[in-house]
Amino acid sequence: MKMTKTSRLLVITLAAMAMLLAAGCGGKTQDAKPAAQAPENVTIKLAHNLPVTHHLARGMEDFAKKVEAKSQGKIKVNIFPSGQLYNDKSMNDAIMAGGIEMGLNSSAMWSSVVPAMEIFDVPFLFPSYERVVKALAGGIGEKLSQELEKKGAKVLIWADYGFVQFANSKRPITQPADFKGLKLRGYGELPSETIKALGGSPVTMGSGEVYMALQRGTIDGQTSGTTAMYDRKMYEVSKYLTVTNHAFPEFLVAVNLKFWNSLSADQKKIVQQAADEVQGSIRAQTKTEDEKTLKGLKDKGMEVYVVPESELGKWQAVTEPVQAIYVKRVGPVGQELVDLCRNLK
Numbered sequence: 001m002k003m004t005k006t007s008r009l010l011v012i013t014l015a016a017m018a019m020l021l022a023a024g025c026g027g028k029t030q031d032a033k034p035a036a037q038a039p040e041n042v043t044i045k046l047a048h049n050l051p052v053t054h055h056l057a058r059g060m061e062d063f064a065k066k067v068e069a070k071s072q073g074k075i076k077v078n079i080f081p082s083g084q085l086y087n088d089k090s091m092n093d094a095i096m097a098g099g100i101e102m103g104l105n106s107s108a109m110w111s112s113v114v115p116a117m118e119i120f121d122v123p124f125l126f127p128s129y130e131r132v133v134k135a136l137a138g139g140i141g142e143k144l145s146q147e148l149e150k151k152g153a154k155v156l157i158w159a160d161y162g163f164v165q166f167a168n169s170k171r172p173i174t175q176p177a178d179f180k181g182l183k184l185r186g187y188g189e190l191p192s193e194t195i196k197a198l199g200g201s202p203v204t205m206g207s208g209e210v211y212m213a214l215q216r217g218t219i220d221g222q223t224s225g226t227t228a229m230y231d232r233k234m235y236e237v238s239k240y241l242t243v244t245n246h247a248f249p250e251f252l253v254a255v256n257l258k259f260w261n262s263l264s265a266d267q268k269k270i271v272q273q274a275a276d277e278v279q280g281s282i283r284a285q286t287k288t289e290d291e292k293t294l295k296g297l298k299d300k301g302m303e304v305y306v307v308p309e310s311e312l313g314k315w316q317a318v319t320e321p322v323q324a325i326y327v328k329r330v331g332p333v334g335q336e337l338v339d340l341c342r343n344l345k
Contacts, residue, residue, distance in 0.1 A: 048104035108188025168221025
């Protein structure tokens with residue numbers, strides 16, 4: 001017997017009601033996929049471009065040991081030093097793309113991603129180690145970290161590198177006029193602007209290339225910290241060192257944000273605790289490392305000239321336009337950060 005239209009509608013309605021009733025009584029429909037669980041055992045690759053003897057490199061080894069101990073061996077950090085995986089120019093792209101989980105690199109190298117990072121290379125903005133610590137705790141660290149997270153990376157450690165100086169193989173530098181005609185390696189855009197303001201010619205290259213460039217005469221000198229100069233044996237290819245303390249580039253341990261978010265809350269807590277401890281220990285030894293390696297460079301035969309405090313005004317006046325360049329590049333945030341540094345108490 002053929003079903004009438006009314007009968008067909010009744011059957012469809014009853015079937016639909018039966019399905020709803022079954023669902024309400026525990027009948028199964030397709031479940032949503034559960035959230036991915038963090039693996040119990042995690043291996044992290046951490047790269048940097050510093051010699052293994054550098055105090056920041058030693059800090060990374062300490063970080064790896066602390067993470068492994070706190071996690072009872074469930075989280076391991078494998079360190080790849082001295083540019084084994086990436087040089088300082090290519091590392092940040094690898095971190096953001098997830099090619100490596102973590103990396104230690106300078107704020108100057110991160111400035112191509114977050115231009116405001118160049119704040120640490122504005123000449124003579126940080127007159128002491130204590131001023132850098134206050135600036136990071138007083139809002140600069142948080143602002144820069146927020147900007148970096150927008151790019152897919154998270155700051156775990158602000159690693160105090162120390163003050164940077166000028167070294168060269170040609171002649172003593174005792175005043176800005178002595179820079180004329182010298183080709184000096186700048187480790188970033190703003191350091192290169194500082195070299196130009198002083199009358200020199202900046203050359204850009206990776207830190208691992210500097211020794212050979214000095215040996216071959218491709219460059220005459222560089223701006224860098226005494227810690228790196230000593231560990232890279234720059235005393236073999238540079239005769240003269242001028243201590244200006246004109247900039248204080250920070251290094252930072254950054255972690256790929258997607259990887260970080262894949263960790264469990266407990267795993268994040270372990271890694272962050274280890275990071276905080278290492279940040280403190282590095283900070284406590286930075287000044288001592290600067291002083292120790294400065295003496296080491298003297299002992300290796302470098303002629304050292306320390307700019308007297310009474311003459312710093314000349315150097316500050318010549319390099320003052322570099323601050324304007326920074327603010328122009330970064331915009332209102334740049335001026336805000338400069339003002340914040342200058343108004344620290």
